[in-house]
Amino acid sequence: MGLVIYSYILKYLLLNNRLLLNNRNKNTLKLKSIKKAIDSTLIGFIEKLGLMVNPIILNFKDTNSHLLIFYFHGLYESQSQKELNHIDPQNNLTVSQFTEFIDYFLYHNYHFIKPKDLLTDLPNDQSYAMITFDDGYFNNTLAIDVLNKYNIPATFFVTTKNIFENKSFWWDIIYKFRMQNNTSLRKIRKEQEYLKKFKHEHIEKYIETHFGTKATKPWSDIDRPLNPVELKQISEHPLIAVGNHTHNHSILTNHNDEELKKEFEKSNKLLFDLTGLAPISIAYPNGNFNKSILKITEKSGFQFAFTTQNGINILPTIDNKIISLKRFMPKPVSIKDYGSFVRLGYSPDIIYLNFKKQIKSFMKK
Numbered sequence: 001m002g003l004v005i006y007s008y009i010l011k012y013l014l015l016n017n018r019l020l021l022n023n024r025n026k027n028t029l030k031l032k033s034i035k036k037a038i039d040s041t042l043i044g045f046i047e048k049l050g051l052m053v054n055p056i057i058l059n060f061k062d063t064n065s066h067l068l069i070f071y072f073h074g075l076y077e078s079q080s081q082k083e084l085n086h087i088d089p090q091n092n093l094t095v096s097q098f099t100e101f102i103d104y105f106l107y108h109n110y111h112f113i114k115p116k117d118l119l120t121d122l123p124n125d126q127s128y129a130m131i132t133f134d135d136g137y138f139n140n141t142l143a144i145d146v147l148n149k150y151n152i153p154a155t156f157f158v159t160t161k162n163i164f165e166n167k168s169f170w171w172d173i174i175y176k177f178r179m180q181n182n183t184s185l186r187k188i189r190k191e192q193e194y195l196k197k198f199k200h201e202h203i204e205k206y207i208e209t210h211f212g213t214k215a216t217k218p219w220s221d222i223d224r225p226l227n228p229v230e231l232k233q234i235s236e237h238p239l240i241a242v243g244n245h246t247h248n249h250s251i252l253t254n255h256n257d258e259e260l261k262k263e264f265e266k267s268n269k270l271l272f273d274l275t276g277l278a279p280i281s282i283a284y285p286n287g288n289f290n291k292s293i294l295k296i297t298e299k300s301g302f303q304f305a306f307t308t309q310n311g312i313n314i315l316p317t318i319d320n321k322i323i324s325l326k327r328f329m330p331k332p333v334s335i336k337d338y339g340s341f342v343r344l345g346y347s348p349d350i351i352y353l354n355f356k357k358q359i360k361s362f363m364k365k
């Protein structure tokens with residue numbers, strides 16, 4: 001009911017937004033910034049409305065058989081580490097925020113499971129959650145004490161080239177060097193998004209040309225990847241599974257089938273040789289995938305694959321090969337507020353973008 005009411009309010013606001021913009025001058029730059037301001041106001045509006053209605057809806061909402069999967073990137077020891085700008089923050093949490101995060105879902109009776117549990121008969125009168133970490137940062141080891149304390153499993157998806165060659169991740173290199181030169185965050189994001197259109201070879205050349213040959217050297221324990229010895233130790237931890245995140249963190253939709261196979265196989269071989277275990281899970285870098293990637297994923301022997309599409313997974317999944325699981329990215333905000341959205345399976349920015357799409361297609365008719 002609450003969602004219906006605010007979908008009507010949103011439609012009204014969006015129509016006004018269009019009228020308002022039509023009457024503005026034709027300076028596109030100005031229009032862009034006005035549009036952005038309206039977008040963020042409306043997203044803020046949905047968020048406020050959501051915070052009022054979510055707790056009411058949650059009183060009636062049945063979350064049994066829901067599986068919420070979360071993907072973290074880096075963790076900070078403390079807030080002051082974040083301010084050093086050694087790493088792109090990407091909504092990273094501090095360890096204490098991570099602890100509160102786990103506490104919140106345990107309090108709401110979510111049972112933390114690992115990918116393999118999806119192949120068993122999970123009781124349908126419970127709600128489930130899963131923790132994943134993408135990329136292979138050394139700082140992910142900060143999670144281990146928390147996982148031990150609550151006896152909670154997690155999967156670490158690692159990028160083997162960075163680990164075996166001790167190289168910083170390219171998006172962090174752009175972030176830290178640009179921040180040093182006081183580049184605006186908007187420009188940094190634009191540069192990172194631009195590079196995501198290319199294959200990894202092109203990105204590597206770009207980094208070398210713009211930041212020099214030594215730019216891939218990590219600055220500290222905050223931005224460095226795990227090393228092979230640490231990764232081997234982690235793989236032996238009973239609560240942690242190591243998953244494939246490709247060898248080069250390649251955005252798979254930029255590659256042909258042969259290149260995809262190589263990305264999967266090279267990483268799998270390195271991980272098998274190091275840990276003695278072949279990964280059964282993969283997380284698609286940047287979340288990009290298509291039908292052909294799904295096919296190759298299955299053929300490559302992965303049982304589980306994780307996307308970055310937001311949403312609740314409903315159990316049981318149709319077959320045993322679960323190759324496009326949805327995930328939510330945690331945010332360093334009030335866990336009570338964040339949790340109320342994800343437990344209902346939406347986030348204000350995504351609901352807004354979907355409405356915007358609907359209004360656009362309605363207006364075209």
Ligand SMILES: [Zn+2]
Pocket residue numbers: 134135245249285286
């Ligand atoms: Zn990644």
